[in-house]
Amino acid sequence: METFKRLKQFYWPFKSYFIWSLLALFIVTGMTVIYPMILQFTIDYAIREENYGVIPYLALAIVVVMALKGVAVYIHQYFGDLFGIITVHRLRNTLYRKLQYLPFRYYDNAKTGDLMSRLTADVEAFRFFLSFGCAQVVNFVLLVGFSMTVMFYYSVPLTLVTMAMLPFLAIVVSKFDKRIHPGFRGIRKSLARLNTKVQENVSGMHTVKALSQEDQEIVRFEDSNEDYRQKHLDISKIWGKYFPLMEFIGNICAVFLLAFGGYLTIQGSLQPGELVAFFSLIWYILGPIMNLGFIINMFSQSKASGERLLEILDEEERRDDAVPRVHKNEEFVGEVIFRDVSLTYGEKIESALKGITFEATRGKTIGLVGATGSGKSSIIQLITRFYERSSGDILIDGKSIDQFSIKELREQIGVVLQETFLFSSTIRDNLAYGRPDVSMEEIIEAAKRADAHEFISTLPEGYETVLGERGLGLSGGQKQRIAIARAIIMDPKILILDDATSAVDMQTEVKIQKAFREVMKGRTTFVIAHRISSVKHADEIIVLEDGEICERGTHQELLHSNGLYRKIYNIQNQDQEYVLQRA
């Protein structure tokens, strides 16, 4: 119940729909129970006492009862559906919103396929319970309650005997519940794994094909698929045993009651019509009890799903305590200062950055070089606040970075990454992604400055060309130039170029570098690069080793200091003689 209690905020505001649905259900149940009573009256009064004149009225009463029941079923169904649909609409929006604001930390371990299945299959299971399952629980209580009342009215001893049989059914139902709930959790997890497998396969198709892993991928998928199949079969086995057993116990109860009821009728303490009505009513009790398995099944599924949804909702959103626009009237300058900054990721023991100190004044270009894993990208993660520093101070325009709201800060930072992600929409939309209100003139101007206008113009539909998923259909260099144009449109004060030219050939690199120089004017720029050629014009180059700054200076200064930078430079220039000498 805890799960449903915690999800209350989503369904409680729409309780009026549920109440309407329940009121209608009340009428439906009432009409259902009236039917055997009319039958009893027909047998005992109209037929046995030969009052045939009332039969047309009784027939009319049945028609009215059925018509009323029909209308009530419609209302019950409609409002029940509305309750579920509106609730999960809100729930889905909240989940999506939550995903937007979860920190990168969360996505380090999250799996897309798993998230997709939570936002679709789990949300649907929850909706199904709200729309249908919940009402089934109430229906069970009402039907059993109403039927019992009428049964007591007809015969107290027979009703008491009926009640004595119910615990046997209850035991089977509770055993079923204990086994079915873990089974459903397993199915949900297995489906999520299957989704993850498919999603990763499609996203990583290039890698799969490049490494000729198609057959292995098929085997891996078949393993996940087999697991899913097995989990379903396990559940089917539980179901398969449960229903015949319930049916058997139910029928034994019915036969036993019929015998006892027949005896009471022969004795004269029960009318034949009452016995017939009683027999219908017994099935109104046995039926829902047998169906309880189905209801529990639904309840278990939605509980398992609700738990998985709560896992997302309970995640801590990224911290953003600053009130936006603290510096409303001040112009953003883009000066970045690091003072003794360290960073340790999550549970890791080893720090990714240790005691980093530097100053990047307005318009200056800082180059970051070092071996892979030395901490270059981690510096950027801190400037953009994708991750939070573990210690030290980061100042932007002389104020602590925490004083800026994350939105405000990121609006001033343009990032061009090694891999550009483009959405499957038009080039124009992709260019305007950071500033949807930007004019077409500005878009074209930015594309020209990023040296992208020319190739965009040659596309059949120009700026309106719809790109494939992740920008499929464009070359690496073209995607990079779109990313640069996107950064120009943002007009940021801080520009970050994270290994932005490593994936393109030398000729394209020269073109992109030219575009970069255009964008870098007047902005504080951080250039991360493996190629020395990309950073040699920087005002200061910071060389990192194992998360620490081991050297700093201009290109010339660093060449003269004969340290790590010089070593990288020599290797890149293929100065084999030098390398051999040193070795």
Ligand SMILES: Nc1ncnc2c1ncn2[C@@H]1O[C@H](COP(=O)(O)OP(=O)(O)OP(=O)(O)O)[C@@H](O)[C@H]1O
């Ligand atoms: N999200 C993360 N979670 C945990 N550890 C991380 C994360 N990102 C980076 N690291 C670790 O931090 C260290 C520094 O990584 P970083 O990405 O900053 O290096 P880099 O110099 O940019 O490397 P490369 O040149 O390969 O991009 C590495 O040991 C890396 O494993």
